[in-house]
Amino acid sequence: MKRALLFTALFLTSLTFQSMTVTKKKANKVIAHRGAWKNTGAPQNSIAALEHAIKLGCYGSEFDVHMSADSVLVINHDHTIQGVALETTPAAQLSAIKLSNGESLPTLEAYLNAGKKQKRTRLVLEIKASQLGKERSLALAQKCVEMVRKTKTRSLVDYISFDYDVCKKVKELDPSAQVAYLNGDKTPEQVAADGLYGLDYHHTVYKKNENWIKEAQQKGLTLNVWTVNDRSLMDWFLERNVDFITTDQPELLLEITQ
Ligand code: MG
DSSP: OHHHHHHHHHHHHHHHHHHHHHHHHHSOOEEETTSSOTTTOOOTTOHHHHHHHHHHTOSEEEEEEEEOTTSOEEEOSSSEETTEEGGGSOHHHHTTOBOTTSOBOOBHHHHHHHHTTOSSSEEEEEEOOOTTOHHHHHHHHHHHHHHHHHTTOTTTEEEEESOHHHHHHHHHHOTTOOEEEOSSOSOHHHHHHTTOSEEEEEHHHHHHTTHHHHHHHHTTOEEEEEOOOSHHHHHHHHHTTOSEEEESOHHHHHHHHO
């Protein structure tokens, strides 16, 4: 009898464990890094790459924002595109630049308007630090918050930045905004004290400071990690139940988590 009870208890425990594992696996944690470009052929940071990430059903799609000489916001990773410096060139000239798929260099306005045609995939807006000084980085932060308001995409946008002052500026301008810090040099305690949404650090930072994962989770911060393209590294972070994984391989991560 005792034995039968023990077996029943073990069976129920294993069922609970299995259902927990299934629940954990179902959560969509996939953030496409610069959109879904690697397996689709779309250029990085193009509206086409965003649309592919949306079609895949990613939780979020990340993109990078710079400001032209005349304060128009454009999407690109580097500070230059095809040899043209974004920050010192007027928007009229930048708008003539074509990406490899024929798309014009997207403005933030066009990008957000494309993204808001749906409600499932979040728009993860990285505010790039200016090469021309802190004042310009903060002006860019302000312009981004204004554009998000103008396009009525506040409920869809999360902000990220390597510049901690930029993160704090966004929170000051929109206290309900979800803002995560990228640079990896602040403890969960500091980030929580400043009211940010979470940590979004390079995978090596978490490997070096593994205790930060639990600490952040206890403080109610979200955890995002970049840029994880390798299956075994994805598994390492999934086992630690991070909230999001930013990847150039959204198809692979969707396949193993859904
Ligand atoms: Mg980025």
